[in-house]
Amino acid sequence: MQTCDTLLRNASVLDGSGSPAEALDVAIQGDRIVQIGASLKFKAVKELDVEGLALTPGFIDVHTHDDCVVISSPSMLPKLSQGVTTVIVGNCGISAAPVCLRGEPTDPMYLLGDAAAFRYATFSEYVDAVRRARPAVNVGALVGHTSLRNNHLQRLDRSATEAEIAAMQSQVQEALDGGALGLSSGLAYLSANSASTEEVLALAKPLAAASAIYTTHMRSETEAILDAMNEAFEIGRLARVPVVISHLKCAGVDNWGRSAEVLRTLEIARSTQNAGCDCYPYAAGSSTLDLRQVDERVKITITWSTPHPEVSGQTLEKIAAVWGIDQRQAARRLQPAGAIYHSISEDDMRTILRHPATMVGSDGLPNDPLPHPRLWGTFPRVLGRYCREEKLLSLAEAVHKMTGMPAQRFGLEQRGLLREGYHADLVLFNPEKIADTATFSDPVRAAVGIESVWVNGVLSYTALGATGDRAGRFLPRGKTAWIQ
Secondary structure, eight states, X not given: OEEEEEEEEEEEEOOSSSOOOEEEEEEEXXXXXXXXXXXXXXXXXXXXXXXXXXXXXXXXXXXOOOTTHHHXXXXXXXXXXXXXXXXXXXXXXXXXXXXXXXXXXXXXXXXXXXXXXXOOSSHHHHHHHHHXXXXXXXXXXXXXXHHHHHHHOSOSSSOOOHHHHHHHHHHHHHHHHTTOOEEEEETTSHHHHTOOHHHHHXXXXXXXXXXXXXXXXXXXXXXXXXXXXXXXXXXXHHHTOOEEETTOOOBSGGGTTOHHHHHHHHHHHHTTSOEEEEEOSSSOEEEEOOGGGOOTTSOEEEEEESSXXXXXXXXXXXXXXXXXXXXXXXXXXXXXXXXXXXXXXXXHHHXXXXXXXXXXXXXOOTTOSSOOTHHHHHHHXXXXXXXXXXXXXXXXXXXXXXXXXXXHHHTOTTOSSOOTTSBOOEEXXXXXXXXXXXXXXXXXXXXXXXXXXXXXXXXXXXTTEEOSOOOOOBOOOOOOOOOO
């Protein structure tokens, strides 16, 4: 009789492809799935009857800012506790590497940490640090456009020169040679907003030869969103690389109701090129406090403030009233600061989430003292609220958006699907009970309904909490086929 480390019997297997659930056994040996089938004949070190529970590939959080915390806090409990086994870092144009600071990190780079956190002058140094830390989750990394600009431009309020672009291209190539998944940009932020389309295109051109991708926090998510989308698609088309629109949304009250129009623009692009998006399942976003986003019609909660830390958790409206000034003046006084903006229509968010091109990404900010609840709750919220309760998606569709689709798009070879020979990143959860418990007022709370999480075959989390066994790896870019 064959032997294995772990045998899971009678699981409701959702394999990550979008196919319906099937009752099967799954055998794990070492870091691999060795066999999947009915009534497997194995002698296992540990055998579990998991009838009634869903078994899926580990969730892949495609949009994180976990660059530094995977090293400084490798237990990664906010992600592991919701079934995430892989995080993609380096989003929104900000990556921990390659970075050489001249002083304090600029907005929004400081979302990743203080100056001491940016100690990786090369991409390979960052990879080595991740491997030494051995976090509880796998890590795939993008290289950030804003981080590159920080390295080579004395001032960020202008476009780069040819010489500066050449220097940045060299670092992009070094990162690609070291396994980077692609390039990200954050053109909405002032530190990158002055970059020309031609600058970004020049940095995206090396991606095609490496089969890498381009992800973008677009130049605008408000009134000019269609122009921003078309700029992103033009960069992808001319560079001959797939494009992922980060946290696609219709932000701002005046932009509500435009999701159909936005998705039509995405569909037009997808008819001639590889393109997709990700989305978080909340009607509020979180970032640095930006005067351009201050709107008295929108509830804005301050998550942190360097000059006024005492106001964390208070609304900008309340702070302004106490100080006897308008909200824009109060925001200026609070900077640098972080904020949660309740500026998204729930209907628009649902429309984007259920679109077949959409993946799930948390966009959580792990260094915020009062984080947006998406940091702890994104994936269970989709499965509990939007699948089980609201029937917005089938369970199989949602799992595909969290596993098979992102693995294929980001080049995570032999992950994202339950297949014999694939890496044993697995989540076992109760589909009748899984739910997020993190709230805006109490955001640091683990989800319920997650029974077990295996990372590379190692049981790393159970309903009782983290096991303490960390088995995450740095995941270099592999060879996969884009899922449109």
